[in-house]
Amino acid sequence: MALIVKKFGGSSVATPEKIFNIVNRVLRDKQPDDRIVVVVSAMGDTTDDLVRLAKEVTSMPYGREMDRLLSTGEQVTIALMALAFQAKGHAAVSMTGEQAGIATSDTFGKARILDIEPKRVLDALEAGNIVVVAGFQGMTEAGDITTLGRGGSDTTAVALAGAMKADVCEIFTDVDGVYSTDPRVAPGAVKLKEITYGEMLEMARLGAGVMQPRAVEMGHRYGVPIHVRSTFSDEEGTIIREEYTMKANQYAITGVADDTNVAKVSLVGVENVPGVAHQVFQALANKSIDVDMIVQSIRTTDDKRTDIVFTITRDDVNLAKQVLEELGQSMSIEECVINENMAKVSIIGAGMLGQPGVAAKMFGILSDEGVNIEIISTSEISISCLIGEEHIKTAVRAIHDKLILDGRG
C-alpha cells in the first residue's frame, strides 16, 4: 500500500481527451491499496489566454486580482478530471490549493508555501477517493488566493507529498528523465537513474531546465523522493533523492549544464578604495538584478585602479546599464563594457569533492578545443567556466564525452 502523488503539467491535460488518457493511465497503474493524489496544472494555453484577457482591461496585470484570475485555470482542470474519474467508476474529489491546506505568503504572483495542513486530502483518501488537487495555488492567512509562480505545480506536488509523507512524488513531463546533459547538444547524453537533491539543485541553477529549483528544495526539505518521468511512456525515469541507493549510479561527475542567458559586465578602471565592490553590487541588488560570477582583479601596474568583472542574465542588461550609468556619477569608472555573447558551461557532481584533478581535466579539455576561459567559479559540487557563446556546444559535447562517458567506460 503506497501513498503516491502524481503531477501532470498543462500539455498533458490540454484537452478533455488528454485528461481522459491520464485518468486511464492512473487507474491502470493503481494497485488496489494505493492511495493516489493527482496534482494538475491549467489546460494547455489557458494561463496565457487569461493573461491576454487581463491585458485587455489593465496595464498592470498582477496582484491579488490577477492571482484569482490565473487560479481559475487549475480549478477547471481538477473539476474535469474528477468528473472523468467518476465517469470511469472511481470515486474522486477535487480540491483547490486552499482545500488541500496549502498556506502561502501574500506575495501575489510568486507566493511561497509557508505551511501545509493536508487533513482534508487525507480524509478524502481514507474515504476511498482519488484526490485531484489544483497545482500552482494556495491561500493567504487573510483568505486570498495566491499563485506560486513558474513551476508552481511541481512545487505544490512535492510539498504536498512531503507534508503527507508520501512514498514518492511522480512528476510527469515531456522528457523521460534527467540526462547527464542536453541530448540535443551532446547525442551521447545518458539518462540518470538517480541524482541527489543537491546535484539537481545545482544542475537547475546552472541551466538544466527539467525541474524548478523550488520544487527540488521542497523535496530536500521533506525528504520525499521525486520521480521525474515521461507522460508518454511507462519507462522508469530519474529519481531525485537524498543519497544514492546504488553505488553503481554514482560517478564523480553527474552532469554537464549550459546556460546561454548570460552577459558579462566589465567595469574597467574602478577606483580601488574600500567599499567599492559593496557599492556596485548593492546598487544592482536594489533593482533585483542577480549577479552570478564575480572577479575582481588588482592591476599590478596601477594599484589605484581595479577591474570588476561579473555576469548577469541577458534579461537584466538594460536595467543594469541604467544602474551603472547612475553609479558612474558618484564613483569613478574608466569604462563599462557589456558583452552579451557569453555562455557558461558547468560540471556538477557530489563525487567531485575528493577528486581535485577534475577541474584541471575540464580546463584541459577546453584548451584542447581552443576555447578561452574568461571566468571560473566553483561550488562544493560544481565547476563553471564562462566562455564565448560560439563555443558552447563544442564545449558541452567535449566535456560531456571525455569526462562523463569515458568515466563510465
Add this chain to the structure above:
Amino acid sequence: MALIVKKFGGSSVATPEKIFNIVNRVLRDKQPDDRIVVVVSAMGDTTDDLVRLAKEVTSMPYGREMDRLLSTGEQVTIALMALAFQAKGHAAVSMTGEQAGIATSDTFGKARILDIEPKRVLDALEAGNIVVVAGFQGMTEAGDITTLGRGGSDTTAVALAGAMKADVCEIFTDVDGVYSTDPRVAPGAVKLKEITYGEMLEMARLGAGVMQPRAVEMGHRYGVPIHVRSTFSDEEGTIIREEYTMKANQYAITGVADDTNVAKVSLVGVENVPGVAHQVFQALANKSIDVDMIVQSIRTTDDKRTDIVFTITRDDVNLAKQVLEELGQSMSIEECVINENMAKVSIIGAGMLGQPGVAAKMFGILSDEGVNIEIISTSEISISCLIGEEHIKTAVRAIHDKLILDGRG
C-alpha cells in the same frame, strides 16, 4: 451616502471591452460617498462552454465537481472587473461567493442560500473599495463550492443587498423594466414605475420572465427595493418593493402574463372514490412534476365516475405519460388525453381584491373574441384562464388593451 448593489448579467460582461463599459458607467454614476457592490455573472457563453467541456469527459455533468467547474466562470469576471476598476484608478477587490459570506445548502446545481455573513464585503467597502462579488455561487458548511441554479446571480445580488441593508439592489438587464405585458405581443404595453413583490412573484409564476422568483422572494424577505433597469440606457426602470409609494402608480390590474409552456392532461372516467385525487397527484409529485391548474368535475349522469383535468409544463409531458400509464394498472381510468396546444393567460394586480367585477370583465373580453375558456383558476391577486394556444396573442392584446389601457385613461 447610499449603499447600492448593482448586478450585471453575462451578456453585459461578455467581453473585456464590455466589462470596461460597465466600469465606466458605475464610476460615472457613483456619488463620492456611495458605497458600491457589483455582482456579476460569467462572461457571455462561458457557462455553456464549460458544460460542453464537461460533457466530453462524463455523461453525468452534475454534482460537486460540476459546481466547482461552473463557478470558475464568475471568478474570471470578478477578477477582470476588479482589475478594470483599478486600471481606472479606483480601489477595488473581488470576492467569491464564499468570501462574501454566502452560505448555502449542499444541493449542488440548485443550492439555496441559508445565511449571509457579509463582514468581509462591509470591511472592504469601509476601506474605500468597490467590491465585485461573484454571483450564482456560495459555499456549503463543509467548504464545498455550490451554484444557485438559473437566475442565481439575481438571487446573490438581492440577498446580499438584503443582508447588508442596502438602499437598493439594481438589476441591469437587456430590457428597461417590467412591462404591463409582453410588448412583442401587445404593442400598447406600458412600463411599470412600481410593482409589489407579491405582484412580481405572481407575474413570474404566471409566465413573465424578467426576474427569477427566488430573487424576488429574497427581496421580499429582506425588504430591499429591487430596481430593474436597462444596461444600455440611463432611464429609470421599474422598482419592485413592498408597497406602492405613489397612489398614481397603482391600478386594479398591474399586468397581463402569458404562458405557452402548458399541456392539459384529462383523466376521463376515473373511479369516484375517496383518495383518488391524492393518489394521482402524489404519483406525479414523486417524479417532481409540477401541477398547476386543477379541475375535478362530478358527472351528473354517472356519479361513480369523475373527470380530473389539470395542467403541467410541456417539458414534463413524457414523464407524466409514464407515471399515468403505471397508475392505470392500479386504478381504473377510462381514458387519458394529453393536449399540448394549450396556453394560459393571466391578469395580476393587488388592487383586484376589492373589485369583484374584474373577473367577469376578463371572461367577457375572451368571449367577445370567440375564445373558449377551458379552466379558470384564481389566487388572491390573479385570475388565470386556460385557452387554446392559437388564441393566446389575441387574448393577451384584447385583455391588456381593454382592462389595463382603458383603466388608465
